[in-house]
Amino acid sequence: MDQEERTPWAPERPVYDWKPEYTEESAPTDEELEDSLFGTEDRILTGASFDEYDRIEPSFKDIPQNHKPIKNFGDANFHPTILKNIERMSLKVPTPIQKHAIPLLLDGHDMMACAQTGSGKTVAFLAPILSKLAHHISNDTEETQNRPGARITQVRPQVLIIIPTRELAIQIFDEARRLTYQTRIRPGVIYGGTDVRSQKIQLARGANVLIATPGRLIDTVERGYVGLDGVMCTILDEADRMLERGFAENLRRIFEDLDLNINRHPAFQTVMFSATFPSTMQILAKDILKDDHCCLRIGRIGGTTTDIVQNVYWVEEEGKDEEVANLLMATPPARTVIFVATKVKADYLDDKLFNMEFPCVSIHSGRDQRERENSLEAFRLGRSPILVATAVAARGLDIKDVMHVINYDLSDTIDEYVHRIGRTARAGNKGLASSFYNARNSALAPQLAKLLVECKQDVPEFLSEFVSDDYNNEVTDFVDLDQLNIDGEPPAYEKSDYMNHHNEKRGSNDHFDSNGGYKGNYHDYQSSRDHNNDN
Incomplete structure (x- = not known):
């Protein structure tokens, strides 16, 4: 199978094809599409610590007095097909962010x-907003946006989801394809790095829900392909990143200059989700939220899960190559994301590890979009279980069985660190984060030490001077971490035979034997891995 077949552009991925003659009672299933959307091979299943989420106390601001969280998904006034799709996704019990956010968003x-990374934020905002849209379309006999066969010159979405990265756009599009299966709703996605004309063709099929990166959204609006005057709900995912300098100007243009419906309809709804919200971002957010907006926090703002074992090692710059290889050899085989600071470093380390016979691919903003999507596909399927990445992969990516995150280069901010290590230990599963620290990272030391203490992690001696006796007084709304059980000890940081560790099954079924270990060795993987990361 060639690369074009194996990794189609995300906008070309199939969505449910609603026909004019269908009714909600008679709409047939599409078995092939259903299998691809709801199969468990690539989906993250809940782990042993999932129930611990309920012990994380929520914090509210300006929440209605009659607010009542849901106890199960059936408690919400979901459109019946949306609820059926939630069941198809094997979501049994809502997480705390879902229990509280869903009824509030359904109420407008x-x-x-x-909420912490991996805690179900995407479903928390998608399910209620899509359910409201499904009810609206069901009751609107004049609705034509999603009428099959109608070629439109301008798509006018009712729901707009803006995200900072292309990879996150693709991921949310896939989740929207699942939740809108067998409904009239048609999701669409646009992002940079792809041909504008091909995306225009996809948009011509209609899109009630449009997922977009800011730059490409502005471009398509200015070209007349997209109109924003019909938008009734705007969602900013990874909102803290969206409000940073560089993105903020694009957001201002979208909200103020491009005819977004924010000032003309009292029912217009704006939603912001993230794992971190620095205080400066919260102040900026007030400019685009209504005065009576709700604030919901699960755990501490900027916090992370105790299901991640965090190890920090002192490693000088010149020793990082040797140490990352030692660390890979010392830990059980698993999908591993290695974060570096620059595009040049990503290419360098990718080549270095490849020449050391590690099956790796890399991803950064300098790669064309085809290479980026193919690299993620190879990582997701387990053909190349090691991914070298810049910050482009730090936010929101939800890939099954990522067991280890390595910070070859530590981030500049603690919020970015939280997003990075949040690629592992999702949905109550366990994970490991290993970080290389040296004098260059001293600015991060106080906040890093604080986070380690809050999460009941070992603080290395070189960070001990930054530990304060007051830390415990600053996390009163955190769960009692002493009651949480982290299974096992961190792997010993010493060189051992990487291929002798087969304690658990991790990764793609196609590349593991019955004992859960990688079939063959790294030489086998290299033979199928093009050095230019085309797989």
Whole structure:
């Protein structure tokens, strides 16, 4: 199978094809599409610590007095097909962010919501907003936006989801394809790095829900391919990143200059979700949220899960190559993401590890979009279980069985660190984060030490001077971490035979034997891995 077949552009991935003659009662299933959307091979299943989420106390601001969280998905007034799709996704019990956000969003509130990485934020905002849209379309006999066969010259979405990275756009599009299966709703996605004309063709099929990166959204609006005057709900995912300098100007243009419906309809809804919300971002957020917006926090803003074992090692710059190889050899085989600071470093380390016979691919903003999508596909399928990445992969990516995150280069901010290590230990599963620290990272030391203490992690001696006796007083709304059980000890940081560790099954079924270990060795993987990362 060639690369074009194996990794189609995300906008070309199939969505449910609603026909004019269908009714909600008679719409047939599409078995092939259903299998691809709801199969468990690539989906993250809940782990042993999933129930611990309920012990994380929520914090509210300006929440209605009659607010009542849901106990199960059936408690929400979901459109019946949306609820059926949630069941097809094997979602049994809502997480705390879902229990509280879903009823508030169904009631139409603007919201700023913060919860730890991997805690179900995407479903928390997608399910209620799509359910409201499904009810609206069901009751609107004049609705034509998603009428099959109609070629439109301008798509006018009712729901707009803006995200900072292309990879996150693709991921949310896939989740929207699942939740809108067998409904009239048609999701679409646009992002940079792809041909504008091909995306225009995809948009001509209609899109009630449009997922977009800011730059490409502005471009398509200015070309007349997209109109924003019909938008009734705007969602900013990874909202803290969206409000940073560089993105903020694009957001201002979208909200103020491009005819977004924010000032013309009282029911317009704006929703902001992220794992981190620095105080400066919260201040900026007030400019685009209604005065009576709700604030919802699960755990501490900027916090992370105790299911991640965090190890920090002192490693000088010149010793990082040797140490990352030693660390890979010392830990059980697993999908591993290695974060570096620059595009040049990503290419360098990718080549270095490849020449050391590690099956790796890399991803950064300098790669064309085809290479980026193919690299992620190879990583997701387990053909190349080691991914070298810049910050482009730090946010929101939800890939099954990522067991280890290595910070070859530590991030500049603690919020970015939280997003990075949040690629592992998702949905109550366990994970490992290993970070290389040296004098260049001293600015991060106080906050890093604080986070380690809050998460009951070992603080290395070189960070001990930054530990304060007051830390415990600053996390009163955190769960009692002493009651959480982290299974096992961190792997010993010493060189051992990487291929002798087969304790658990991790990764793609196609590349593991019955004992859970990688079939063959790294030479076998290299033979199928093009050095230019085309797989």
